[in-house]
Amino acid sequence: MHDISQPIPYLEPSKPTIIELRDIDYDYPGGRKALRRISLFIYEGDRLAVVGKNGAGKTTLAKLIAGIYKPTQGEIAIMKSQRIGMVLQDWDDQLFCPTVFEDIAFGLLLAGFSRREAEERVLEWARKLEIDEYLEREPHRLSYGERKRVVLAAVLALEPDILILDEPTVGLDRKSEGIIFDILRGFRGTIICISHDLFFLYFLCQRALVLKNGSVHHDYTMRDLVSQRGTLREHGLDFTFRFECCGGSSPVITRTKGRSFVDQGTSYLELYNYSYRYPGEITAIRNISLKIERGERVAVVGENGAGKSTLALCLVGLLKGEGTYLLEGREVCDRTRKTLWRRIGIVFQDARDQLFTSSCFEEVAFGVKRMGLSERETRERVKWALEALRLRAYEDKVPYHLSGGEKKRLALATILAMKPDVIILDEPTNDLDPEGEKILMEVLDEVESTLIVISHDVCFLSFLCDRALILENGCLKADVAYEEFLKAEHLSLGHHHEQDYRLRCCHAIRELFYSS
Amino acid sequence: MSSSVLRIPAYLWLSSTLVVFLFFFIGFIIKKIGRPNSSISSFEVKVPSIGVIREKSFWHRWDPRIRIASSLLFCFFSVSLSKVPLLLVSLGWSVLFSIAVKMPISLVARRLKPVLIFVLVIAILLPLTATIEPSSRIIIFEPFTDWPINYEAFIKAITIAIKAITVVITTTLILEMSPYTVTITALQKIGIPTGLSQMLLLTYRYIFVVIDEAERMARAMTLRGFYPKTNIETFKVIGQFIGTLFLRSFERVQRITEAMELRGYKGQFPDFYHFKSKPGDWILGLLWVGISFGLFIVQHFFL
Numbered sequence: 001m002h003d004i005s006q007p008i009p010y011l012e013p014s015k016p017t018i019i020e021l022r023d024i025d026y027d028y029p030g031g032r033k034a035l036r037r038i039s040l041f042i043y044e045g046d047r048l049a050v051v052g053k054n055g056a057g058k059t060t061l062a063k064l065i066a067g068i069y070k071p072t073q074g075e076i077a078i079m080k081s082q083r084i085g086m087v088l089q090d091w092d093d094q095l096f097c098p099t100v101f102e103d104i105a106f107g108l109l110l111a112g113f114s115r116r117e118a119e120e121r122v123l124e125w126a127r128k129l130e131i132d133e134y135l136e137r138e139p140h141r142l143s144y145g146e147r148k149r150v151v152l153a154a155v156l157a158l159e160p161d162i163l164i165l166d167e168p169t170v171g172l173d174r175k176s177e178g179i180i181f182d183i184l185r186g187f188r189g190t191i192i193c194i195s196h197d198l199f200f201l202y203f204l205c206q207r208a209l210v211l212k213n214g215s216v217h218h219d220y221t222m223r224d225l226v227s228q229r230g231t232l233r234e235h236g237l238d239f240t241f242r243f244e245c246c247g248g249s250s251p252v253i254t255r256t257k258g259r260s261f262v263d264q265g266t267s268y269l270e271l272y273n274y275s276y277r278y279p280g281e282i283t284a285i286r287n288i289s290l291k292i293e294r295g296e297r298v299a300v301v302g303e304n305g306a307g308k309s310t311l312a313l314c315l316v317g318l319l320k321g322e323g324t325y326l327l328e329g330r331e332v333c334d335r336t337r338k339t340l341w342r343r344i345g346i347v348f349q350d351a352r353d354q355l356f357t358s359s360c361f362e363e364v365a366f367g368v369k370r371m372g373l374s375e376r377e378t379r380e381r382v383k384w385a386l387e388a389l390r391l392r393a394y395e396d397k398v399p400y401h402l403s404g405g406e407k408k409r410l411a412l413a414t415i416l417a418m419k420p421d422v423i424i425l426d427e428p429t430n431d432l433d434p435e436g437e438k439i440l441m442e443v444l445d446e447v448e449s450t451l452i453v454i455s456h457d458v459c460f461l462s463f464l465c466d467r468a469l470i471l472e473n474g475c476l477k478a479d480v481a482y483e484e485f486l487k488a489e490h491l492s493l494g495h496h497h498e499q500d501y502r503l504r505c506c507h508a509i510r511e512l513f514y515s516s
Numbered sequence: 517m518s519s520s521v522l523r524i525p526a527y528l529w530l531s532s533t534l535v536v537f538l539f540f541f542i543g544f545i546i547k548k549i550g551r552p553n554s555s556i557s558s559f560e561v562k563v564p565s566i567g568v569i570r571e572k573s574f575w576h577r578w579d580p581r582i583r584i585a586s587s588l589l590f591c592f593f594s595v596s597l598s599k600v601p602l603l604l605v606s607l608g609w610s611v612l613f614s615i616a617v618k619m620p621i622s623l624v625a626r627r628l629k630p631v632l633i634f635v636l637v638i639a640i641l642l643p644l645t646a647t648i649e650p651s652s653r654i655i656i657f658e659p660f661t662d663w664p665i666n667y668e669a670f671i672k673a674i675t676i677a678i679k680a681i682t683v684v685i686t687t688t689l690i691l692e693m694s695p696y697t698v699t700i701t702a703l704q705k706i707g708i709p710t711g712l713s714q715m716l717l718l719t720y721r722y723i724f725v726v727i728d729e730a731e732r733m734a735r736a737m738t739l740r741g742f743y744p745k746t747n748i749e750t751f752k753v754i755g756q757f758i759g760t761l762f763l764r765s766f767e768r769v770q771r772i773t774e775a776m777e778l779r780g781y782k783g784q785f786p787d788f789y790h791f792k793s794k795p796g797d798w799i800l801g802l803l804w805v806g807i808s809f810g811l812f813i814v815q816h817f818f819l
Contacts, residue, residue, distance in 0.1 A: 063774070066778060068774050068777065068778065085778070086778050088771065088774065088775055088778075090771055092725065093768060093771040093772045093775055094772075094775040095721075096718060096721055096722075096772055096775065096776060097697070097717070097721070098695065098696050098697045098717065098720060098721060099695065099697065102697060102788050105786070105788065106776075106779055106781075106785075106786060107779035107780050109786030109787065109788070110779065110780035110781060110782075110786050111780055115790065139721075140721075140724065140725065154779065155778075155779075158779070313735075316739055318735055318738070318739070341738065341739045341740065341741050342741070345739070346739055348732065348736060350732070352764065353729070353732040353733050353735075353736050354733075354736040355760070356733060356737070356753075356756050356757050356759075356760040357756050358756065366737075366740050366742070367739075367740030367741055370740060370741030370742065371741065400760065400763060414740065418740070
């Protein structure tokens with residue numbers, strides 16, 4: 001094994017080169033350097049993982065290869081016969097037609113396929129990705145996972161030779177992840193995959209390209225990458241903390257494990273037969289009864305569309321359902337609902353929803369100011385929250401210019417600074433690199449507030465939560481200890497397929513890691 | 517004194533008003549029963565369905581190009597009518613057609629709601645504000661003999677109401693008898709510019725995404741204690757909110773363009789639908805236009 005600071009080109013003389021990048025530079029409009037002196041060979045059938053910290057230039061490189069951007073300097077040579085398909089990070093923007101069928105057929109018809117051929121291909125790929133029953137539906141009516149599958153079908157129907165994927169697993173439930181994973185494993189062409197999910201990459205790719213500040217730092221095998229902690233750490237990719245939950249034989253010990261939350265008198269939050277129905281008769285949650293004690297750490301799991309986010313919005317008082325909602329034993333009425341924001345904070349799935357001011361300091365101070373605290377205390381709290389999330393140096397930066405992971409941390413800081421009794425986090429690990437995940441985990445582990453974490457990341461949850469609420473079709477299917485949730489096959493909602501390959505990856509990587 | 521007086525007995529106008537009131541009251545009750553328990557709507561149901569009548573009847577197989585063109589001509593001739601009986605015939609025809617294509621009453625009611633509010637205002641204001649000359653015909657709603665209403669203005673208000681309702685029902689038919697893309701493609705085939713049709717398609721797809729984005733941001737602000745007031749602070753925050761929303765929308769446009777180009781877009785949407793007209797389509801189209809044109813002729817040459 002080797003660990004290098006200067007990249008040695010990855011060579012596969014037995015395979016034909018299909019893409020060659022020669023001394024590529026790319027500057028954003030305004031002159032900011034995104035990529036510098038990138039030279040790279042991509043071979044036929046390559047499974048290339050592109051990794052690096054948030055803002056390292058991964059997506060820009062992918063867009064250059066796909067032809068969306070033109071290099072400022074240098075040359076990209078792509079073998080003529082190669083067709084490139086790219087799936088961008090924000091999947092919603094790739095569904096621009098009024099129906100799923102039209103979205104998949106869009107590229108086919110423009111590529112010159114007859115209507116009949118296009119229809120056959122649409123049906124074929126829709127069946128493979130299990131979206132054939134949604135063909136006449138409008139894309140915005142589908143769940144997140146279903147939309148991702150539609151985008152993949154639209155790209156794969158064009159039968160590209162090179163498939164570029166940008167964060168394919170973010171926000172996916174296990175069913176969708178399983179389907180996408182199987183399709184990608186069966187793909188015969190070249191795959192270039194950008195992701196922070198190293199387990200997924202380890203299973204899919206054989207080669208890793210590590211970017212840092214717009215340059216290639218390493219270009220070697222995936223095995224080389226995952227077996228060297230120093231490299232992983234240097235690039236914010238150290239995911240080895242996950243060995244404890246995915247590879248360890250004993251359960252993760254959380255900070256609150258063993259602490260008794262019962263018999264404290266009145267529970268902090270209580271719901272009795274609580275239901276919420278959206279306009280148009282769609283019942284999002286039904287007859288949910290639960291109690292959450294002060295300081296408890298609860299995971300909320302379930303497939304996309306199970307009602308997890310709706311439950312969170314009911315708890316913060318944005319949605320008013322039917323049933324009884326008690327906070328510290330008192331019923332939440334319309335008047336108290338308006339003041340719930342002081343006691344219950346929520347970090348939304350898309351961090352961009354929470355950021356709108358002109359500086360990070362102002363952003364974090366926004367909520368604190370409205371709590372009526374003195375200026376001194378506001379300043380102290382803001383500094384503390386920024387410090388905790390490793391964002392102290394970003395005080396004057398414009399939130400909108402931060403990378404995805406930094407935005408996520410800033411969104412959490414805005415809530416942390418308000419020191420609410422309960423913090424609800426909706427998919428907190430989306431957009432975070434492993435280093436960001438670790439920081440988040442450490443920060444959350446330190447807070448005394450009650451935590452309610454909605455996530456598909458079973459491993460991340462196991463570090464924080466002692467209890468799992470499993471939602472299915474809007475109903476509370478089970479309310480169990482987190483360990484029990486992991487063990488009980490009937491509760492795991494399709495996590496086993498995912499657990500299987502992640503566990504296998506984890507075991508393999510651990511062996512590699514410790515043998516090196 | 518006026519030249520002629522039309523007296524409407526109390527039992528007649530009261531019972532008519534009661535029927536209308538009951539109709540709306542029942543509608544309100546039905547809506548209330550089915551109403552969710554929050555003022556915050558979901559993205560899922562906020563997006564209006566366009567093209568909801570998807571039956572495969574004779575009417576639905578009607579070539580959309582001819583259907584749209586003839587319906588537009590029907591609207592044109594209908595609004596040029598001024599005699600109440602003729603207007604009632606054109607309204608009756610569009611209602612009959614709606615029944616034939618099994619258009620849901622709730623859908624028509626939803627489309628009519630904003631128009632009816634406007635019509636109601638006109639119907640009240642126009643007769644009451646019209647001056648009454650000695651030669652004017654007047655209407656008296658008994659027992660309010662002291663409040664005469666100008667007959668011409670009253671008829672004018674009724675004419676406007678019937679025209680508005682006819683046009684709304686007909687345009688609902690145009691929009692709802694086929695999926696949105698089919699309607700826009702058909703419009704493109706009958707002459708609206710390609711750029712405009714593509715804009716309509718993308719607007720329909722993304723306007724609700726942007727609204728949803730704005731709503732999510734507003735929620736996040738509420739959850740950090742922001743309640744708008746009339747002060748400088750509120751204006752500043754709203755300015756930042758709008759600026760961010762604009763930036764996000766601008767970036768979204770860029771991403772959508774990139775995604776479209778990746779799938780081969782070079783300024784032209786593909787033709788998803790191919791239309792082929794048959795003699796039956798033309799006959800039905802001529803019937804539509806013929807009825808309204810016939811009414812137009814009757815008004816101008818026989819009345």
